[in-house]
Amino acid sequence: MRRTPIALGALTLAAGLALTACGSGSEAADKPDxxxxxxxxxxxxxxxxxxxxxxxxxxxxxxxxxxxxxxxxxxxxxxxxxxxxxxxxxxxxxxxxxxxxxxxxxxxxxxxxxxxxxxxxxxxxxxxxxxxxxxxxxxxxxxxxxxxxxxxxx
The missing domain is CATH 2.60.40.1890 (PCu(A)C copper chaperone)
Incomplete structure (x- = not known):
């Protein structure tokens, strides 16, 4: 059971990084090209x-x-x-x-x-x-x- 909180923490961190990467891409979509x-x-x-x-x-x-x-x-x-x-x-x-x-x-x-x-x-x-x-x-x-x-x- 000790691995579950660590696994959840890693999953949360990975999801946060994925959202940050998506966020930086959406900034470009907020500007005309x-x-x-x-x-x-x-x-x-x-x-x-x-x-x-x-x-x-x-x-x-x-x-x-x-x-x-x-x-x-x-x-x-x-x-x-x-x-x-x-x-x-x-x-x-x-x-x-x-x-x-x-x-x-x-x-x-x-x-x-x-x-x-x-x-x-x-x-x-x-x-x-x-x-x-x-x-x-x-x-x-x-x-x-x-x-x-x-x-x-x-």
Whole structure:
């Protein structure tokens, strides 16, 4: 019978260590883990405005894209398009363990009052500002005006 309390003590200690290990892993789940992929700007038809597209992948807690900036234009705004109607947005939710898409016909960036017209082959530095993740700087390559990544692999 003397071994029973020791065995119970060892079992309690092992369970406590297992919970501590789980706890340290859950801290990571409490933080967003954002990665931006597929960014591009179609070469603009006019000299003062351009659109931008990308996907935010998040492997952690929810976050919010609060604003965007770039030295390439005086102002960068967030927009959604629903039912063919474009509307400026103040922010976009980035779901936990999910993604936020900015694609043709949907969510997109508008680069307004461009300082110079970007051409195919140029790269534009863009700062995405997130509520929890801070600022993520992404290089947006300028593609041909008709570029569509959903058809690029076909």
């Amino acid at each position: 954002v990665k931006v992929e597929g960014a591009f700007i179609p070469a603009p038809a006019s000299g003062d405005m351009a659109a931008g597209f990308f996907t935010v992948h998040n492997k952690g807690a929810a976050d919010t894209l609060t604003s965007v900036s770039s030295g390439a234009s005086q102002k960068v705004t967030l927009h959604s398009t629903k039912g063919g109607v474009m509307k400026e947005r103040k922010s976009f939710a980035v779901p936990a363990n999910g993604e936020l898409d900015f694609e043709r016909g949907g969510n997109h960036l508008m680069f307004e009052n461009l300082k110079r017209r970007p051409a195919k082959g140029d790269k534009v530095s863009v700062q995405l500002h997130f509520a929890k993740s801070g600022t993520v700087t992404v290089s947006f390559p300028v593609k041909v005006a008709t570029y569509n990544p959903s058809h690029a692999s076909h």
